Amino acid sequence: EAQVTQNPRYLITVTGKKLTVTCSQNMNHEYMSWYRQDPGLGLRQIYYSMNVEVTDKGDVPEGYKVSRKEKRNFPLILESPSPNQTSLYFCASSTGLAGVETQYFGPGTRLLVL
Amino acid sequence: SQQGEEDPQALSIQEGENATMNCSYKTSINNLQWYRQNSGRGLVHLILIRSNEREKHSGRLRVTLDTSKKSSSLLITASRAADTASYFCATGGYSGGGADGLTFGKGTHLIIQP
Numbered sequence: 001e002a003q004v005t006q007n008p009r010y011l012i013t014v015t016g017k018k019l020t021v022t023c024s025q026n027m028n029h030e031y032m033s034w035y036r037q038d039p040g041l042g043l044r045q046i047y048y049s050m051n052v053e054v055t056d057k058g059d060v061p062e063g064y065k066v067s068r069k070e071k072r073n074f075p076l077i078l079e080s081p082s083p084n085q086t087s088l089y090f091c092a093s094s095t096g097l098a099g100v101e102t103q104y105f106g107p108g109t110r111l112l113v114l
Numbered sequence: 115s116q117q118g119e120e121d122p123q124a125l126s127i128q129e130g131e132n133a134t135m136n137c138s139y140k141t142s143i144n145n146l147q148w149y150r151q152n153s154g155r156g157l158v159h160l161i162l163i164r165s166n167e168r169e170k171h172s173g174r175l176r177v178t179l180d181t182s183k184k185s186s187s188l189l190i191t192a193s194r195a196a197d198t199a200s201y202f203c204a205t206g207g208y209s210g211g212g213a214d215g216l217t218f219g220k221g222t223h224l225i226i227q228p
Contacts, residue, residue: 004156033215042202043157043218058215090156100144100206103216105156 002027004106006091012112013081021076021109023091031094032074033058034066036087049074081113118203118219126225133190135222137203144206146179146186147216151200193226
């Protein structure tokens with residue numbers, strides 16, 4: 001089944017404790033991105049990747065890192081999480097640019113930073 | 115980056131009725147996409163309409179795009195309880211080689227009363 005998977009689905013952590021949210025897609029998509037969703041603010045793009053080893057900042061990249069060593073994986077790294085990063089996070093992939101092609105979303109990761 | 119804004123913010127109708135949601139945006143776009151999100155879950159792509167198209171259909175869904183008014187509408191006919199969800203429009207730009215992201219509105223929350 002074609003899908004985007006994220007792990008973990010739920011995470012509670014404390015300020016400053018490094019964490020990684022994994023994202024994997026099995027559709028051989030070149031483009032992957034991360035979004036966060038907050039009440040009243042909608043979805044905002046954090047980072048995106050056009051291909052292996054090619055990443056760039058989205059609208060709200062502060063406090064996040066990403067890497068794209070393999071085509072199928074695009075982990076999101078929070079080196080020192082803070083409470084304002086409490087949010088619902090979505091990974092997405094597509095065959096082409098996010099602004100041009102349909103995005104396929106993962107199920108989401110709900111993060112609480114205490 | 116351009117942003118879609120949905121109207122209304124919330125809509126409650128009886129099962130069997132039609133539901134119409136509108137989206138307005140500010141700048142030129144390559145395409146406009148509609149997504150559905152069931153409570154706290156991932157986004158599911160519904161329809162992508164390109165800037166040179168005026169209308170698209172998919173099952174009970176009908177999307178129109180008026181680039182002169184910078185607006186789009188999503189019509190769901192013969193609504194069902196399972197259509198209860200939040201609906202987002204997202205606008206995509208394309209600046210020749212740039213990787214403009216997909217910019218989401220804040221959504222319309224649709225409730226279908228049985």
